[in-house]
Amino acid sequence: MSKSLISRRPVIRRGASSGGQEKAAGAQSLLRVLGWKPFFQQQLSLDELTDCEPVRVMAVHRGQLEVSGERGDEVVLVHGPLFDDAEEKPTVGDWLLLERDSRKPLRRLERSSLFRRMAPGAKQVQLIAANIDNVLIVTSCNHDFNLSRIERYQALVKEAGCRACVVVTKADQSDAHEQYREALKSYRDLPLVLVNALDSASVEVLREYCRSGETLSLLGSSGVGKSTLLNSLAGSELAATAGIREDDSKGRHTTRHRALYAIPEGGLLLDSPGMRELGLADVSEGLTAVFSDISELAAKCRFADCAHETEPGCAVRAAMDSNELDERRVRNWRKLEREVKRNSRTLAETRAEERAFSQLVRTVGGHARSRKSGEN
Template sequence: MIPDFTALRAIGWPFSAAPTAGEWADIMAAHPDARPARVVEQHRSGYVVAEHPEQGFSVESLPEWQRPRLTPEKRPAVGDWLLIRGEPEHKPKAVALLPRRSTIKRAAAGEHYGQQLIAANIDTAFIVCGLDLDFNPRRIERYLLMVQGGAQPVVVLTKADVSGGANGDRANEARATLAELDAQDVPVCTVNALDHDSVATLHAWLGPGMTAVLVGSSGAGKSTLTNTLVGSERMKTGAVRENDARGRHTTTHRALISLASGGCLIDTPGMRELKPTGEEDLAESGFTDIEALARQCRFRNCQHDQEPGCALRNAIAAGTLDARRVGNYLKLDSEIAGAAERLAVRQAQTTGEKVRRSNTAKRTPKKTPKRGAPKRR
């Protein structure tokens, strides 16, 4: 079957036709009887892929993707491109995973180190935060830390219609709080997720061949925003609690949806825990100004606590730097360092296991004579 690249383009295919050079072209050439399809849903039982908008069918996974010891980040995720073989009605087989252009991931919950891939091959990450009690600048900074895999972060402040005439003041206050992001090329958009004209400001990141992912806490308005962008009630929505504006998980799994604009949107369940993987760089996470200022401290190993000549503490005292933002910066820096140590231990353990398996395979088992066979003299 010859791929329909026009249809593939409508679900985010990054080329106008088949790639002619690079890793993608090499892998496709190695499987001439296979064709590309995109992962649009990921479930415990397997994957749903598509070759056209509004189409989805199950595929048979590669055996290695089912191995219990395979780390989650090495398995396909929503947004990944696979090469498949076979007709949709007969459950095709996946034969290869094409290289990722970008990823969004976090450390998995639990005591042992692990990573959870949220989405792959993303052009834009919409960090959604409500202008009600959901608004939390420190949480936005954590999301910015997570969006470092090559995607453009865009902060989307929803619920601009909240509190009647007071919403304008609340939006202005929120934008003022996030003013440092403007200098770091992180757009901040204020929208009413129920209004088509209001969300039209996001269309600039949803053109043909482009893919955006929505991330944010439950109740932030991600599903409502998705329904408005799609133009139909595709995603289930629910009310939020009055005391803290938090919502229930109305989205239960990640799913890729095609838009009339030619772009794609991935809606995700709300995330309560955002742990760094240890691979992040704070300088690329909305803290460029703090990183630059920290280099002006008197001591190279300044802990920004009680040391004399600390540029960060001086800026806080002068009122030019928010103490809460600096506190979050230091907390995230410590978490990244801790995660990096756990990652190094995990990598060393993995390397050790590979070496042991290799040595075991090289050993030649001692042959024993068959029962009844004469012994050699």
């Protein structure tokens, strides 16, 4: 079994209750450690409470899922209608209901949050993770630090409704810490922490984001120290690490697939491959939240379709001219807005094509069955 599955089981303290009660209490305690919350419990019917077991997806492979639940770690084969839709199929962090005896996956529970991106070079989305509570946006004290990229990640996090923190690693390799604090001082709802990911004491402040029963995700480029940070938080070597090219601070992919890991305090930590491309789609609300100051100014422009370039009465342009608004920030806002509209339109067209094709298949199948019935 892959070490990505939970290796640390909670100690269930047994009291004077009956064996059945002890077993039920132990199962519930284990599920809570895995991130089980009332939000998921309330989705179960009375029959499902009796006939099914909830399990959490810990890792996804081409032909199988690694899951963990009240029985421990097991493998579920990927087949059936549950896995047909690219946008609806289970991903890391999802909760599935398995039939108690056959261990067949029956359905996926509704998600509390979902991270996804446009698949590079494709017309569909790629699921990143589900049911995440908190996010560390990881960058480093070198060429990787990029406000526009941080805003891109922040839009994704805002759309999902998660709590976020920017973590700047490799703080031991730079004395210019103030420049990073200065760069993010206007982002009042986005805390900044500078750490040496190799030093467990340095990352101690981040433990508030991975309390027992909560799931923490690390997002960032390759080589910024996500896997090293994960290992320091976990107190053991869970993920492989590698160096970077010093001339351009570019990293190499050490994490090959997304997986959940356990940490000593009982929280779960998601490690994922570095993403050089994070195409955004269907994150309009997240984008508005990240750039709320610009959106409020844009609402004051004289023209509703103002492009914020040379139009008279443009409140955004006036704020830039008076240095109240950073021109870089406005450029990135425009870029991301165009990208989200373009990708959302592409997804809508792709979904329409898939629905039309499915309808065609059903129609052809129906005609074939009718002819066969008539021949008989």
